[in-house]
Amino acid sequence: MAMPRFHTVAAFVVLAVSAAWVATGEFSSIGSAAQDNSDQAHKTEQADAPQQKLLRTVAVMQPDFIQHNRIIRVSGVTAPDKRTTLATRNAGILGELKVEKGDTVQVGDVVLVLDGAEKQSMVNTARVLLDQRQKEAENVERLVKEGITPSTQIDSARSALASARSQLEAAQADVDRLTVVAPFSGVIDKVMVEEGSWLPSGEAVAVLLQLDPVVALGEVSEREIAHVKVGSEADVRLISGEIVSGKVRHISLEATAGTRTYPIEVAIANPDNLIPAGMTAEIMIKSAAVTAVRLPRSVVTLDAAGNLGLRILNADSTVGFVPIDLIDDSPEGLVLSGIPLDAKIIVAGQDLVSEGDKVKAVPADATLISGATVKRAEQPE
Structure with missing residues (x-):
């Protein structure tokens, strides 16, 4: 009988070994076990590595406090100090009209005479x-x-x-x-009749205005009315850009029902009648001076509850928040009160942090204070 060849025997041996390997189940678990061992090793390395937290850099400053008058701004309009419509007191033909539009009259001057x-x-x-x-x-x-x-x-x-x-x-x-006279000194603004016309009793003939002083009328909110007093100084910015000065002469004791605001009057000297009535105006009333700081508008922010205020740096390098009271809005910036005297105000980067965050603080230079953007750098603790 012939002996089997060597390669035939070797093939049978390999086949038997392979069958035994598959039967043990080791083939299917080699890759998974290797991956699990790798992941576990990576997690162990991360757990052993030191933890590092990134801090935001903010710029802070200690403000210079000033004494500043609270400015209450309200929209208004100019009005004459006095206004009246002159009318006939008897019926008749207008025999003599002694005034024209724009004429200045004194109290007691004759305006017209009926025949x-x-x-x-x-x-x-x-x-x-x-x-x-x-x-x-x-x-x-x-x-x-x-x-x-x-x-x-x-x-x-x-x-x-x-x-x-x-x-x-x-x-x-x-x-x-038969004679109509001026009840006060002023300017004839309108004339509604002509000589020779028949006028019944009570017919309107002219409008007389007294524009010295001229009055700026406005309404102050119920929150600010406590800061306004009779005699308070006020500046009035006219629509032309001109600013004139006056004083509060009247504050209504009853609020307007629809708006809950209090009408006020500011008297302004107008000897030459250069300020007309009916002009749009902004009334800026000055109240008592308070301790405040002047800061750029970009510094003001909101807290989580929506309150207006500033973010400050606490002693432990965490972020705090203080509410503010807006005193004035000037071209140089906002004038704010209610800030602690020892406060370090975050003037750049304040919108990138929240109360309680720990930060890295750097002194603010003039560029940052003026509103320039701070670099949002991050440093390890």
Whole structure:
């Protein structure tokens, strides 16, 4: 019998060994075990490595405190100190119009006169009658003294004299009502009639304004009304950009129902009538001076509750928050009060951190204080 060849025997041996290996299950677990061992080793290395936390860098400053007047800003409009519509007091034809638009008049100046010849004649008649009754009364008194006339005639004569005097006064008053005069000094702003026209009693003829002083009208909120006093100084910025000064002369004691704001009046000297009525104005009322700081607008931020304030650096290098009170908004920045005197204010990087965060603080230079962006660097602790 022929012996089997060597390579045939070797093939059977390899086949038997492979079958035994697969049957043990080791083949399917080699890769998984290797991966698990690798992951476990990596986790062990991370656990053994030192922990490092990255800190944000912020710029801080200690502010210079100043004494500054609280400025209460309200929108307003200019108005005349006095305004009236002049009207006729009697009916008649306009005989003489003595003013034109823009004329300046003084108190008591005649604005117009209605024709009234018949009324003047009644005055003349009443005056003649008064003279007659005066003479009659004098004659009766003389006769009574001489004993010629009984004393009872004196009462009748005096009664007639008083009646004549009343008729003259009534006739004169009727003539006076033909004339319209200025009740105060001011400027004729409108004239609504022409000479020769018939005017009934009570007809509007002209509008008279008194513009010195001119008044700035505005309304202050109920939160700020406590800071406004009669006599407080105020600046008024007109729509033209001109700023004029005045004083608060009136504060209403009752709020407007719809807005819950209090009307105020600021009187402004206007001797040349250069400031017209009806002009848009911004009223800036000055109250008592308070301790405050002036900071750029970019420094102001909000806390988690939405309150307006500043982020400060605490003694343990953590971030704190202080609410603020806005005193004034000037071109150089916001004027704020309510800041502790020893506070270190975060002026750059404040929007990148929250209360309680630990930070790395660096002194702020002039560029950062003016609002430039700070580098958002991170340093290991």
